[in-house]
Amino acid sequence: MKYPVRNFLKCCINSFILKKPTPLLLSFEITQKCNAKCSFCGYWRLKNPSLGLPLEKIKNILDNGYDLGCVLLGVTGGEPLLRKDLPQVFEYAKKTGFSTLLLTNGYLLPKRIHEFRGFLDAINVSVDFPDYRHDKIRGISNLLDRTTKGIRLAREYGVSTNINCVMTAGHSLKDIRQLLFMAKELDSTVSFEPVFQTPNLGGSILGTMSKEDADVVKINDWNFIKHVAEMLLFYKKHGYGKIILNTEAFLNLIREKADFICYPFSLQLGIAHDGDVTSMCVTGLPKGYLGNALTQDLKEIWYSKRAQALREKYKRCRLAKPYGCYLFCVAEPSLPFTDSKVFYEYAKRAI
Ligand SMILES: C[S@@+](CC[C@H](N)C(=O)[O-])C[C@H]1O[C@@H](n2cnc3c(N)ncnc32)[C@H](O)[C@@H]1O
Numbered sequence: 351m352k353y354p355v356r357n358f359l360k361c362c363i364n365s366f367i368l369k370k371p372t373p374l375l376l377s378f379e380i381t382q383k384c385n386a387k388c389s390f391c392g393y394w395r396l397k398n399p400s401l402g403l404p405l406e407k408i409k410n411i412l413d414n415g416y417d418l419g420c421v422l423l424g425v426t427g428g429e430p431l432l433r434k435d436l437p438q439v440f441e442y443a444k445k446t447g448f449s450t451l452l453l454t455n456g457y458l459l460p461k462r463i464h465e466f467r468g469f470l471d472a473i474n475v476s477v478d479f480p481d482y483r484h485d486k487i488r489g490i491s492n493l494l495d496r497t498t499k500g501i502r503l504a505r506e507y508g509v510s511t512n513i514n515c516v517m518t519a520g521h522s523l524k525d526i527r528q529l530l531f532m533a534k535e536l537d538s539t540v541s542f543e544p545v546f547q548t549p550n551l552g553g554s555i556l557g558t559m560s561k562e563d564a565d566v567v568k569i570n571d572w573n574f575i576k577h578v579a580e581m582l583l584f585y586k587k588h589g590y591g592k593i594i595l596n597t598e599a600f601l602n603l604i605r606e607k608a609d610f611i612c613y614p615f616s617l618q619l620g621i622a623h624d625g626d627v628t629s630m631c632v633t634g635l636p637k638g639y640l641g642n643a644l645t646q647d648l649k650e651i652w653y654s655k656r657a658q659a660l661r662e663k664y665k666r667c668r669l670a671k672p673y674g675c676y677l678f679c680v681a682e683p684s685l686p687f688t689d690s691k692v693f694y695e696y697a698k699r700a701i
């Protein structure tokens with residue numbers, strides 16, 4: 351994924367040299383509706399999932415986010431491809447100057463990818479298992495077939511793709527290796543993250559898991575994650591350096607199940623289905639309401655005392671180690687703040 355160089359450099363200088371929080375990613379929860387039933391996620395269990403904001407309101411927020419300095423728009427959900435007007439969102443974002451990223455479960459990709467030609471830079475597609483277990487854990491049949499077809503089409507259209515795997519109790523080292531080979535064959539990158547469960551199964555932006563599902567997916571033996579990390583570190587050094595998106599620092603972190611200083615609201619800014627501004631902290635802990643993008647200017651929210659106080663609370667959060675809170679989209683972008691090698695690895699990829 352390439353970013354507009356000037357904005358990217360500005361963000362790096364502000365964040366890492368001047369220590370002034372400057373967001374790179376605007377992460378938009380475009381809808382809460384979903385067509386899958388993933389055991390480890392709670393979106394599909396919501397009683398009244400929101401369709402998301404109307405297009406015109408989304409456009410206003412995009413303008414506001416770009417003014418604040420965001421350079422990458424990440425559209426997530428729920429399942430974003432359920433929104434008919436999604437191509438217009440990306441078209442507008444592209445015109446505004448954003449690099450664009452879609453997060454999807456891939457089911458509707460083969461049917462809809464042609465609608466995004468010219469507006470979409472990258473897609474993050476979820477693929478958890480290399481076989482029928484993927485359809486099973488996500489609760490839709492034909493999902494893996496359709497997803498791989500969608501990835502091939504996306505690559506034909508010149509869109510970058512990343513496969514993201516949520517590692518659960520049912521995974522083996524062989525599964526992880528096969529996903530790695532699958533990514534290579536599809537000309538895609540791949541990332542891995544351990545499943546995350548909130549301490550009380552609730553209060554998460556990922557919704558509430560049922561106790562039965564939580565028991566099935568839970569990683570009881572962290573030694574497995576340790577072995578995965580060691581294997582991926584090996585492959586990274588032996589020909590798969592460009593294919594494995596996780597940085598060496600992230601893999602070392604999960605191998606050791608170590609603490610890290612969390613920055614979920616420093617390079618990233620979330621917009622929820624109703625315009626609420628959120629951090630990327632999945633538990634919503636430490637708690638704190640930040641504001642709403644429909645009624646307030648994003649700069650006002652981003653630079654508010656409340657936001658600054660929350661950032662300081664996040665830095666002191668020590669939930670990663672006891673609860674295995676190592677989401678790829680939170681832990682990875684936190685690492686360059688404390689490890690300059692990660693920063694250089696990102697910069698090399700981005701420019
Ligand atoms: C909430 S989904 C939204 C996008 C899309 N529906 C999808 O599944 O890719 C965003 C990402 O969160 C991941 N995810 C969901 N629940 C998770 C959990 N409990 N632990 C770790 N990752 C999770 C998904 O696999 C996906 O990669």
Ligand code: SF4
Pocket residue numbers: 384385386387388391392393394427428429455488
């Ligand atoms: S992980 Fe994505 S596809 Fe699965 S239920 Fe959650 S939002 Fe839907």
Ligand code: SF4
Pocket residue numbers: 612613614630631632633634635636664667668669670675680
């Ligand atoms: S480690 Fe980060 S994402 Fe996890 S609960 Fe703490 S602040 Fe939130």
